[in-house]
Amino acid sequence: xxxGQKPAGAVxxxxxxxxxxxxxxxxxxxxxxxxxxxxxxxxSDPPVTTHQILWDSIQCFGNHSAMAVKRDGQWKTTTxxxxxxxxxxxxxxxxxxxxxxxxxxxxxxxxxxxWFIGHIGAIMAGGIPAGIYPTSSPDIxxxxxxxxESNILLVDDQxxxxxxxxxxxxxxxxxxxxxxxxxxxxxxxxxxTWAKFMxxxxxxxxSELDDIIASQKPNQCCTLxxxxxxxxxxxxxxxxxDNITWLVRTFSKYSGxxxxxxxVSYLPLSHIVAQFFDIWLPIYIGGTTYxxxxxxxxxxxxxxxxxxxxxxxxxxxxxxxxIQGVLVDVVSKSTSMERSISTSAGDPSSATNLKHMNGNxxxxxxxxxxxxxxLKKIQAxxxxxxxxxxxxxxxxxxxETLEFFMGLNLPIMEIYGLSETSGPQxxxxxxDFRITSCGKTVPGCKTRIHNPDEDGKGEICLRGRHIxxxxxxxxxxxxxxxxxxxxxxxxxxxxxxQDGFLYIDGRIKEMVITSGGENIAPIPIESDLxxxxxxxSNAMLVGDKRKFLSMLxxxxxxxxxxxxxxxxxxxxxxxxxxQQLGSRATRVSEVVRSKDPAIYKAIxxxxxxxxxxxxxxxxxxxxxxxxxxxxxxxxxxxxxxxKLKRPxxxxxxEKIIDEFYKGRRSLKVKKQNHVFKGNxxxxxKL
Numbered sequence: 260x261x262x263g264q265k266p267a268g269a270v271x272x273x274x275x276x277x278x279x280x281x282x283x284x285x286x287x288x289x290x291x292x293x294x295x296x297x298x299x300x301x302x303s304d305p306p307v308t309t310h311q312i313l314w315d316s317i318q319c320f321g322n323h324s325a326m327a328v329k330r331d332g333q334w335k336t337t338t339x340x341x342x343x344x345x346x347x348x349x350x351x352x353x354x355x356x357x358x359x360x361x362x363x364x365x366x367x368x369x370x371x372x373x374w375f376i377g378h379i380g381a382i383m384a385g386g387i388p389a390g391i392y393p394t395s396s397p398d399i400x401x402x403x404x405x406x407x408e409s410n411i412l413l414v415d416d417q418x419x420x421x422x423x424x425x426x427x428x429x430x431x432x433x434x435x436x437x438x439x440x441x442x443x444x445x446x447x448x449x450x451x452t453w454a455k456f457m458x459x460x461x462x463x464x465x466s467e468l469d470d471i472i473a474s475q476k477p478n479q480c481c482t483l484x485x486x487x488x489x490x491x492x493x494x495x496x497x498x499x500x501d502n503i504t505w506l507v508r509t510f511s512k513y514s515g516x517x518x519x520x521x522x523v524s525y526l527p528l529s530h531i532v533a534q535f536f537d538i539w540l541p542i543y544i545g546g547t548t549y550x551x552x553x554x555x556x557x558x559x560x561x562x563x564x565x566x567x568x569x570x571x572x573x574x575x576x577x578x579x580x581x582i583q584g585v586l587v588d589v590v591s592k593s594t595s596m597e598r599s600i601s602t603s604a605g606d607p608s609s610a611t612n613l614k615h616m617n618g619n620x621x622x623x624x625x626x627x628x629x630x631x632x633x634l635k636k637i638q639a640x641x642x643x644x645x646x647x648x649x650x651x652x653x654x655x656x657x658x659e660t661l662e663f664f665m666g667l668n669l670p671i672m673e674i675y676g677l678s679e680t681s682g683p684q685x686x687x688x689x690x691d692f693r694i695t696s697c698g699k700t701v702p703g704c705k706t707r708i709h710n711p712d713e714d715g716k717g718e719i720c721l722r723g724r725h726i727x728x729x730x731x732x733x734x735x736x737x738x739x740x741x742x743x744x745x746x747x748x749x750x751x752x753x754x755x756x757q758d759g760f761l762y763i764d765g766r767i768k769e770m771v772i773t774s775g776g777e778n779i780a781p782i783p784i785e786s787d788l789x790x791x792x793x794x795x796s797n798a799m800l801v802g803d804k805r806k807f808l809s810m811l812x813x814x815x816x817x818x819x820x821x822x823x824x825x826x827x828x829x830x831x832x833x834x835x836x837x838q839q840l841g842s843r844a845t846r847v848s849e850v851v852r853s854k855d856p857a858i859y860k861a862i863x864x865x866x867x868x869x870x871x872x873x874x875x876x877x878x879x880x881x882x883x884x885x886x887x888x889x890x891x892x893x894x895x896x897x898x899x900x901x902k903l904k905r906p907x908x909x910x911x912x913e914k915i916i917d918e919f920y921k922g923r924r925s926l927k928v929k930k931q932n933h934v935f936k937g938n939x940x941x942x943x944k945l
Contacts, residue, residue, distance in 0.1 A: 276476065277291070277294065277306065277476055277477060277478045278291035278476040278478055278479055279291065280292050280293045280478055281293065283295065283726075283741065283745040284728060284729040284737055284741050284745075285497075285728055285729050286497075286729045286730060286731060286732055286733055286734050286737050288361040288362075288387060288407075288408070288480055288497070288731060289360070289361040289479075289480075290479075290480070290728070290729075291476065291478045291479050292478050292499060292728045292729075293478070294306055294477070294478050294501050294724060295722065295723060295724050295726070295745065296724065297703075300702065300703055301505075301509045301512075301702045301703030302505075302703040302723065302724055304505060304508060304509075306477035306478065306500075306501040306504070306505065307477055307500070307501070307504050308472075308475050308476070308477050308481075308500040308504065309379070309382055309481055309500050309503055309504060309539070310382070310383060310472050310475065311504070312504050312507065312508075312539075312542060312543050313343060313346075313379065313542055314343075316339055316542050316543065316545055317339055317340060317343050319518075319545060320339045320518075320519070320545035321338065321339050321340040322338050322339070322340065323338060323339055323519060323545055323547070324336040324337070324338060324339075324547045325337055325338060325339045325341075325342040325541070325542075325545075325547060325548070326342065326372045326375065326547070326548050326549075326550070327547060327548070327549045327550070327567075328371060328372055328549075328550040329550070329552070334549075336547075337372055339545070342375075342376070345372075345376045345380075345457070346376050346379040346380045346383060347380070347383065347465075347468060348380070348457050348460065348461075349376050349377055349379075349380025349381075349383075349384075349456075349457065349460075350380040350381070350383035350384040350460070350468055350471075351384075351459075351460025351461070351463035351468055352380075352456050352457060352458075352459040352460035353380060353381060353384040353386060353410075353411060353460070354384050354460060354463055354467070354468070354471075355459045355460040355462075355463060356410070356411055356434055356435045356449075356459065357410060357434045357435075358381070358384050358385070358386045358410045358411060358434075359386075359410055360385045360386070360471075361385070361386070361387060361480065362386055362387065362407075362408045362409065362410045362432065363386065363387050363388070363389045363404065363407030363408050363409035363410065363432075363483065364377065364378075364381035364386045364387070364388050364389065364409060364410070364411050364412075364413065365388075365389050365390075365391055365400075365403060365404045365407060365409040365411075365412040365413070366378060366388060366389070366390050366391065366412075366413045366528070366529075367390075367391040367393065367395070367400060367412065367413065367414045367415065367419045367422070367423070368393055368413065368414055368415020368416065368419050368439065368440070369393055369415050369440075369553045370524045370525060370526075370527075370528050370533070370537070370550050370551070371415075371439065371440065371550055372550070373413070373439035373440070373453055374413075374439075374528050375528075375537075375538055375548075377413045377437075377439070378390075378482070378528070378534075378538065379538075381411075382475075382481055382482065383468065383471070383472055384468070384471060385471045385474075385475065386410070386411075387407065387480055387481070387482060387483055388482050388483070389403055389404075389407040389409060389482075389483040389485065389495070390483075390484070390485070390527070390528055390529030390530075390534070391403050391404070391485070391529055392485075392527050392529045392530075392899045393415065393419065393527060393529075394892050394893060394899065395422070396422070397422040397423075397425040397426050398426070399493065400422050400423060400426060401426035401429050401430065402492055402493065403485050403493060403495075404423075404426075404430050404432075404433065405429070405430060405431075405432070406485075406493075406495055406731060406732065407483055407495060407731070408432045409430070409432060409433060410432055410433065410434045410435070411433075411434060411435050411436070411437065412433060412435075412436050412437070413436075413437045413438075413439055414436060414437070414438050414439070415438070415439065415440050416438065416440045416441045417438070417441060417443075417444050420436065420438055420450075423436060434449060435449040435450070435451065436449065436450050436451070437450075437451045437452075437453060437456045438450070438451070438452060438453070439453040439456075440453075475500065476500070477499065477500040477501040477504070478499055478500070478501055479499060479500065480497045480498070480499060480728060481498055481499055481500040481502070481503060482498050482503070482534070483495045483496065483497060483498075483731060484496040484498060484529070484530070484531050484534070484678040485529065486678060494730045494731075494733060494736060495730060495731030495732070495733075496531075496678040496679055496727050496730060496731075497727055497728040497729055497730070497731055498681050498727055498728065499727075499728050501724060502681040502724070502725050502726070502727060502728070503535075503539055503681055503682075504539075505703075505724045505725060506535075506680075506681050506682050506683070506701070506724070506725040507535070507539045507540055507542075507543045507682075508543065509701055509702060509703050509704075510540070510682065510683055510686065510701060511540060511543055511544055513686065513688070513701055513702055514648065514686060514688060515647075515648070515688060516540070516544050516546075516571065516648070517544065518544050518545045518546075519544070519545050519546060519547065520541070520544055520546040520547075520569075520570045520571045521546065521547050521549070521567060521568070521569045521570045521571070521645075522536065522537070522541065522546060522547075522548055522549070522569045522570070522571045522572060522573070523548075523549050523550075523551055523560065523563050523564055523567055523569050523572060524537040524548050524549065524550050524551065525550075525551035525560045525563070526573070526575065526899075526900060527899040527900070529899065530653075530678075530899055530900055531676070531677070531678040531681065531682055532573065532652060532653055532676075532682070532900065535681070535682035535683070536571075536573050536682075546571075549563065549567045549569070551563040560578060560581075561581065561582060561585055561641055561642075564582075564641055564642035564643065565640075565641060565642035566642065567642065568639075568642045568643075568644065568645045568646075569642070569643075569645070569646055570645050570646060570647055570648070571646065571647070571648045571650075572643065572646050572648070572649050572650070573650050573651070573652070574649070574650075574651055574671075575651065575652075575653045575654055575900045575901050575902075576651055576653075576654050576655065576656035576657070576660065576901070577654075577901040578901075579651060579656065579660055579664070579671060580657075580660060582641050582643075583660055583663055583664070584830075584832060585640070585641055586637060586640060586641060586663075586667070587832065588831070588832070589637065589640045589641075634667055634668045637667055638667060638668070638669060643669060646669065647689075648672060649664065649669050649670070649671050649672065650671065650672040650673070650674050650686075650687075651671050651672070651673055651674065652673065652674040652675060652676060652683070652697075653900040653901075653902055654900065654901060654902040654903070655763070655765075655782045655786065656671070656673065657786050657789060657790060658694065658695055658786070658790070659790050661673075661694050661695065662694070665694070670689065670692065672686065672687035672688060672689070672692060672698065673687050673692075673695075673696065673697045673698060674686050674687065674697060674698065675697035675698070675761060675763060677747075677749060678727070679726065679727040679740065679747055679749075680704075680721060680723075680725050680726060680727070680747070681725040681726075681727065682725065683701055684700065684701060684704055684706065684721050684723075684725070685697045685698045685699055685700050685701065685706065685761045686698045686699070686701055687699075693756075693758075693760045695762065696756075696760040696761060696762050697760075697761045697762070697763055698760065698761065699759045699760060699761070700759065700761070701723075701725075703723060703724065704721065704722070704723035704724075704725060705721065705722040705723055706719065706720070706721055706755060706761060707720050707722075707746070708720070708753070708754060708755060709746075709748065711754070714754065715754040715755070715756075716752055716753065716754045716764060717752065717753075717754070718748060718749065718750065718751070718752060718767060719749045719751045719752070719753045719761070719763075720742075720746045720747060720748050720749065721746065721747045721749060722744075722745055722746050722747065726741075726745065726747050727747075729741070750766050750767045750768060751763055751764075751765070751766055751767070752764040752765055752766065752767055752770065752780070764780045764782070764783075765780040765781060765782045769781060769782075769905055771800055771801075771802045771803045771808065772803055772804065773802055773803075773804070773805060773806065773807070773808070773877055774804055774805055774806050775806070775877055777875065777877040777878070779800070779802070779808070779877065779878055781799070781800035784800055784808075784869065784873075784878065784880065785798040785799065785800055785810075787869045787872070788810070788812075788865060788866060788869050788880075791865030791866070791868055791869060792861055792862050792865035792866075793832070793836055794814055794815055794829075794833045794836045794837070794858065794861070794862075795812055795813070795814065795815070795862070796813045796814055796815040796816070796889050796890075797811075797812070797813040797889060797890045797896075797903070798810055798811070798812050798813075799811045799903060799905065799908055800880070801909070801916050801919065805919075805920055806920070807877075807879075807881045807882075808877075808878070808879065808880045808881060809880060809881065809882040809883060809884075809916065809919040809920075810866070810880050810882070810883040810884075811883070811884060811886060811908065811912055811915070811916070812862065812883055812884065812885050812886065813825075813885070813886050813888070813889040813890055814829060814833060814847050814850060814885065814889065815829060815830040815832065815833040815889070816828060816829055816830060816833070816847050816889050817829075817830055818891075824891055824893055824894065825888050825889035825890075825891050825894070827846045827847050827848050827887075828845065828846055828847075829844065829845055829846060829847060829850075837850075837855075837857070837858060840857040840858065840860075840861055841857050842855050842857040842858055844858065847885075847887060847888075847889075848887060850885065851885050851886075851887050859885075862883070862885075866880055866883065882919045884915050884918075884919075886912065886915075890903065890908070895907050895911065896908050896911065
């Protein structure tokens with residue numbers, strides 16, 4: 260069948276019998292839950308398993324490309340039929356290795372076709388896939404594998420294998436390890452290459468696998484998403500088949516996705532965002548997923564985007580900032596006439612997108628001409644000239660970044676969701692969005708604000724068929740998250756305006772409450788400072804239970820291509836910023852050790868402007884320090900989607916923070932880290 264012939268929303272119309280359940284939640288791996296169906300609307304759709312939507316896609320898109328990966332410099336594609344056959348082969352091999360029903364298959368490594376095949380094959384075989392972040396320590400790997408009772412572990416390479424071998428004696432349920440990339444360095448019992456693994460189950464009858472697939476119910480656990488463990492041990496978020504399949508079907512209709520979209524996989528597949536957008540959504544619409552290489556989160560994802568030219572692209576805020584930097588560099592290297600044209604072209608584009616934002620879908624002649632003559636060329640410079648749905652989530656994105664891309668006719672659509680919601684809860688679309696808003700609630704889902712204040716702000720609570728089953732083996736944590744009516748209490752603070760658009764202020768646990776009792780959301784202050792002083796990479800507000808606010812600051816620096824750790828060299832745009840101020844600094848250490856007057860003055864003046872806009876004296880930042888290293892995933896300060904781990908930063912830089920509150924009025928120097936107090940006496944010294 261031609262790929263374009265798939266009817267919108269087509270799935271197997273036969274609803275499966277559900278497993279008996281009397282509750283909306285469970286913490287047992289073999290448990291079942293009630294599905295929150297409704298009599299009409301999207302929530303009335305019949306529940307189906309993940310195998311059913313995959314099987315449906317095979318009928319419609321069998322010969323269409325499902326995946327593409329670059330091997331030996333060439334793109335190697337896999338059709339949907341080949342994809343399905345590989346998943347069945349993997350499922351049989353899992354059974355051959357002794358995978359037990361509702362036991363885990365841990366997957367530790369980078370994005371690849373093998374990750375997809377192992378994930379779906381585990382589900383087919385009656386197991387529960389459990390992704391492990393590639394940056395996880397051996398202890399975290401051991402915890403996830405033990406908590407999920409994993410019988411088999413798939414690892415990327417020798418480096419990841421080494422982590423498992425360190426803790427193998429603490430994994431009583433483990434029966435086999437499969438390394439899906441590179442050659443094995445040593446022979447060990449029950450250690451297999453991917454090629455050997457895929458042949459193991461060749462003698463398992465099709466009927467045996469088919470019986471297991473047929474026995475699966477939509478209201479049973481399908482996969483485990485482990486939280487990144489910002490505080491405490493990771494929680495195993497149990498998602499049912501219906502959680503995933505219902506949201507995929509509903510989201511695809513509401514977002515306007517068409518058959519055979521093209522996208523890039525680069526975010527860690529252990530995260531719900533990547534599983535939703537990279538695995539399940541393409542399966543439902545017959546899309547093609549291209550895999551970026553292991554360094555994608557550094558800078559190389561831009562190279563893949565340029566080559567693939569995706570029609571759909573999801574980027575975390577830091578990714579969009581990197582793309583913005585590339586585009587700024589492209590424009591800066593163009594002729595003065597080209598720069599003038601590109602600048603003027605952005606005006607009608609912004610104006611048209613503002614009209615779209617306010618419900619007017621018309622485009623001016625000026626916008627059409629600018630888009631055709633100039634903006635498409637700029638978009639093409641980073642491979643986004645075909646992208647109709649550029650989107651973001653997972654962390655706050657700066658308003659100036661949104662405005663920048665709006666001027667290039669690439670308005671970024673913000674999305675809000677959690678692991679516990681199986682993916683998106685709210686979404687922005689070109690015909691219905693507001694800048695800085697996360698959009699409107701996906702049809703069939705529900706959003707309410709719990710205990711709103713006078714401004715309408717309160718805890719965001721969610722309900723619907725996409726809400727998770729519970730946290731594996733964590734009854735109390737599940738009860739904390741889900742109330743008696745089935746509402747998920749997110750811990751996020753926000754409001755819904757009169758038009759139904761959701762705005763996020765931050766997390767309850769991230770709120771800074773000063774010793775004077777004032778509640779302060781850190782993200783708006785941090786974003787404001789980064790906008791004022793473009794050399795700043797990260798800024799983190801400090802002051803919980805303290806008398807005043809302070810700030811930890813990092814500068815934009817290059818990243819080591821091998822370790823992905825932040826280096827000492829400033830980025831080219833940071834060096835350019837220094838030169839504009841009259842500073843010759845090219846390294847972070849030069850700025851910090853010399854207390855570079857020009858840079859310190861620029862930061863303080865930027866902070867003064869932020870403070871002038873503060874709603875109260877309590878919201879003004881009084882002291883700050885520049886750290887010698889930027890935050891990073893390997894350093895522990897950032898999560899896998901580059902979200903700031905505040906508790907980790909507070910602990911790691913505890914000594915520097917303590918210096919803020921010792922009451923000294925002079926410039927404090929402590930082992931190359933410099934605490935700056937913004938008063939007139941100190942500013943005069945600069």
